[in-house]
Amino acid sequence: MKLRVILSLVCAVAVLRAEDKPVSFYNDVVPIFKRSCNGCHHPGKLKGQLDLTTYEALVKGGKHGVSFKAGDPKNSLLIEEITGEEPSMPKEGDPLTKDEVALIERWIVQGAKDDTPASAKSLKLSEPPTYVVPPVISALAFSPDGKILAVSGYHEVLLLEADGTNLLARLLGESPRIESLTYSADGRFLGVAGSAPARFGEIQIWNTASNTLEKAYKVSTDSIYGISFSPSADRVAIGCADKTVRIIAVADGKELLKFDSHSDWVFGTLWTVDGKRLLTGSRDQAMKLIDASNGQFIDDINKLIEPILCIARHPKEDIVAYGGELGISRTYKISDNQGRTAANNDVNLRKTFERLPGPVHAIAYNKDGSLLAIGGAGPEVRVFNSGEAKRVAALKGHSGAIFAVAFHTQTNLLVTGGFDGTLRIYEASKGELVCSFVPVPLKVGPPIQQAAAN
Template sequence: MPAFRIWLAILIASPAIVMAEDAQPDAEDQVSYYRDVRPILQGNCQGCHQPAKRGGDYVMTDHQSLLGRGESESEAIVPGDPAASYLVELIQPVDGKAEMPKGKPPLSEADRKILLNWILQGAQDDTPDSAKEQYDAEHPPSYVRPPVLTSVAFSPDGKLLAVSGYHEVLLQKADGSGIAGRLVGISERIESLAFSPDGSRLAVAGGSPGRLGELQVWNVADATLAYSVAVSHDNVYGVSWSPDGKLVAIGCGDNSVRGFDAGSGKQVFFNGAHEDWALDTVFSKDGSHLVSVSRDMAVKLYEVETQRFVDNVTSITPGALKGGINAVARHPSEDQVLIGGADGVPKIYRLFREKARKIGDDFNKIKDFPEMLGRIYDVAFTSDAAKAVASSSLDGAGHVHVFHVADGKKVLELEGPLHAVYSISISPDNKQIASVGFDGVVLLHDLETGKKLQQFPAVPITPQTASHP
């Protein structure tokens, strides 16, 4: 008898799940597809089996597709009959390994029992109607009003702007002439975007709040998903690439900082030194170290190879820092970082300590820039490091200031009025700055004069048609 059938027989014989043929389990024992099964599939299977990446030609993001067939002639799930369900065989470990999830540890015994019970009980769908809408490249989201935009990034050649949407990233032509591509995935909320150093790939951090964190890596040329990695059970943030393009890092809502092999998506770095959400990351100049910032008011430094926490870059003296830190950007040619957060003051810090820490010191700080109104949401250096830029928002109004790095003085403020600004990106030629935020519009300003050059909607808007009785 195959090993999985022995396991199946043992489970079915268990008092916890055995049922008479004509009996239905009590409500308290009933397995919910939406509440119990779907989270298991989200965390372990949907990265490879979703509309944007149909591993084995099998999609696992909705109930109807889950009951279908992939490349195999066998039915993956036969309601009421686990023995005939190919999925049950694939997830059963043999000698500590299972065919699925591919390249991951086997599902836990508890998760396998949940799936088995659900199939035994008829594999029913209890998804609320409000959650049944599915999106893919052929059926992208439609918008009747502009969404709040959380991230924007220029491509290294300056020809594209990647802009966050709902369940998708839109590749806008940087001159505002139209959409070049739509990267539709399973994450409801996109938090952060970053092009690889050579511009061939786009890393996306986001998730479905309270349910799924996800790292996506897309091939830009053909708008295909290279891979998706489920991370934790809440959104992930602050995606960044190592200078050689071999690693991708993110901050997580579970307070951890993680790094992944950019080619395979395998996790190769983990550190949990933060005491609150890690919101942004950046690598050192040579890629040997990683920096993260967090709601816990700290900037932390790690050694990539050993995954070791090295130092708190900022002061750890109580009261020295005021509020969380949202954003970090590395100096183009020095191991220095520009940070910004709740106190509204952009600051530059050196990464590596040159003398022993003393109580109360903030030795690594190089300079403060003039305070901005509200909370800083994003920061950036020009590629020549001559200027630093920061965006802040207060009471629905946004501000983008440009500073001279050498003397720390404010040079100009971008022409407004601006709605709340949550993300900025500087063009590779240092001539323009793109900003996005609450109003759902992409704004382009001249970085030398601060004058607005143009604006355009980030997403296509479908006008609502009034209904008549």
């Protein structure tokens, strides 16, 4: 008898303990949202105008205002949506288990506190980073008027005078990695594809008149690449590590198109001259032509030969140049492949360029399309006459791989950047180095870091 009393007491205590155990927003609730909800409720896709990716956003609520009342689950829209015979949320997929619903209820009963650690809250920097060694350069772009050179940094894009003499602005953003940079044709916007790998991709749209962040849209839950503006700059396209291609409205971030016929990472996107079609290049070896108005797949324009790492469009014509994993670059007419025959199944191929010693990471046309600059694993960038695929110059002096090349918009000056963190400007047709410099302010670091820089 006595024993039984003690036993039931112990049990009661145990039950009490389970119910009182504080529920952690970050460790318990967030993983449920991530799995079952965030696909429709994130900054790039605000179903019900609700973002569930941060505590702050959850507090803000959606179309019907605040989604929970701390201490009062019965008056919390969030609970209403996930409970009942046929819970309305998640809108698709399996409903939450009873335990999960109970857990979220308990979190609200306990006061709905935020315990997200500061390190996970935001990746935003309050001031520009300090560099002790030059950061690897992954992206470069000249403004259409030729006055400004945009350079990728860590968490930022640096704007320099075109000749590199003066640091004009530092555009700080949330993404640690800047994967790709492009100006809209009218020069009003600078578009940035940024990433926090395995966390998010981010499209940043900077206003070039004020150097302020006009819009920032999170897309995908992994890296994004190869950003390009439509000719009228009302839309941007990106390629994604999740194998999709997306077109986003610049004004409100609405996802207009999600194309998922690639089977590997998509590194490049570009628009045809008339803005009606989109061309994408992927590690799956294909360049796919897509109807930009409805996302319909038109055709692979090329024979599949090697993973495609970078693409560039001729400035005036529907011709694309790609750089491949095997070190080869080729140019193609951007057109469907209907004429293919057994004898010649690469009908759009125009030219094949001399093979580089390693993968090609960067490719760019000059202002009139007569020159093509190609760089990659090898320490030199080669410049070719694009029509004949004849080499006209080799740009030497790099130490390490090249990840970005960009021609000036009015001259044949070419800027190159990559692993060594140094920008080099060349007179591309002559192969002459004009100047070289580190684009970021460097802090003199402790001895060990100086050694690394040397």
